[in-house]
Amino acid sequence: MSSGPSKPRDAVAGRRRAVVAALTQRTRVVDYALQRRALLADIRTGRRSLAEACDAHPYLQLAARHYGEPALIKCPVCAKDGLRLVHYIYGDALGKAAGQAKSLAELERMQDDYTEFDVYVVEVCRDCGWNHLDRTFVLGTGDLPRAADG
Ligand SMILES: [Zn+2]
Known part of the structure; x- marks a missing residue:
């Protein structure tokens, strides 16, 4: 094992970790790693087909291309480098923006708005x-949302 100079990939990973840590430090995070592991186990044992698990909708693929952040790990199914993380936003306060995919930079800006x-x-x-x-x-x-007077 040689420890060469740090690669750009490490810098990107470090930057992303910092952004995600800043974004999530005061929030309620729900992690779905257990479900992911179970699903991947089902694929390996044949309980679930690849067609079922690898059924990304064209809109999701489009969002991954335009707004996806590199996942910096290989795909757990095909072991290639195409894995992306897409951040979708939801909430009554968002109006027309609800349901849209956003970049991490956009999320950083939006969290104050x-x-x-x-x-x-x-x-x-x-x-x-x-x-x-x-x-x-x-x-x-x-902040507490301002109550609308009826
Ligand atoms: Zn894949």
């Missing part, structure tokens, strides 16, 4: 179509 919204992180492989909900978390200022 809204009281609360949900972020769904979907892992998508651009090579084989594997897709899985990776985790969800909540962003926003945390």
Whole structure:
């Protein structure tokens, strides 16, 4: 094992970890790693077909191409480098933006503009179509929404 000079990939990974840590430090994170592991085990043992697990919708593939952050790990199914993380946002406060995919930079900006919204992180492989909900978390200022007087 040689420890050569740090590669650009490490710098990207470090930057992304920092952004994600900043984004999620004060929020409720739900991790779906157990479900992912179970699903991958089902594929290996044949309980679930590749066609079922690798069925990324064309819109999801499009979002992965335009807004996906490199996952920096190989796809767990095809072992290629096409794995991306797509961040979808949901919440009443978002209006028309609800349901859209956003980059991490956009999420950083948005978290100061809204009281609360949900972020769904979907892992998508651009090579084989594997897709899985990776985790969800909540962003926003945390202020109480202003009550509408009836
Ligand atoms: Zn794949």
